[in-house]
Amino acid sequence: MNLHQFRFVQEAARRNLNLTEAAKALHTSQPGVSKAIIELEDELGVEIFTRHGKRLKRITEPGQAVLRSIEIILREVGNLKRIGEEYSRQDHGTLSIATTHTQARYVLPVPVARLRETYPQVHISLHQGAPDQVARMLLDETAEIGIATESLSGYAELVSLPCYEWQHVLVLPCAHPLARTDQRLSLEDLAREPLITYHPSFTGRTRIDQAFATRKLSPRIVLEAIDSDVIKTYVRLGLGIGIVAEMAVRDDPATDLVVRPLADLLGRNVARVAFKRGAYLRQFVLEFASMLGERLSPALIARALDGYATDFEL
Structure with a gap:
């Protein structure tokens, strides 16, 4: 058995048992993938997949156990490579970050700039997507570190830690009746207005929906x-009032919009940083992660990855 066979089996499972897609992802031929999987099954003496003709239909029970072992083996191979890279070139490499648009636009510029100042030879690769996509990029090892508000704590294969708290704010034109700062806002007030806010899978939208549903x-x-x-642009055009993350207006010099905090109505959100469980993180990755929250430190993150800590109170 060899690493190529392990990668072929793993990719076939990731691609919903589509060998053609697995072959494309691995830059090889479909017959080559099929042959390698069959050879591994023959060597192990078990079927990893059941088949209908030449098509894979499902993963067998022993196949599930094989896949778990392959996941561990390939993860440790990746760790070995990263260990070699770190000790041969301490201040070189690529930091791959998976995050949402809001984090990339409003939160990460300062820590990225600080990392580049400390490690000028480190290349930054920024991948943006929905929170579930951020989690998937970590699991697929497209990224080493993920930052998002939604979803990251829901994956057992990930270790996630809270970075910081934030709240939603209301943005509305200066002339709007709800813009008066002496007026106490209610959810009923907001429900009567046309609202412009985030897509359901982004930037704390779950908390917004829950607040209204509770009432x-x-x-x-x-x-x-x-x-x-985009939300602020459509507010300016008069389509409605907006609900956005506070970091999106923190350094906004615009004076044509009024900003009102909504923590009392919608609660507070927690942005989290996540890593694939068991991954080996290079020193500059740990240092970058520690820049994302006041209570994060390389030592705490290392302990969490080793299984000694999973969370802490903000």
């Missing part, structure tokens, strides 16, 4: 977006 209110959401600047 048995049905908000009138007229437009959804993944980009805070």
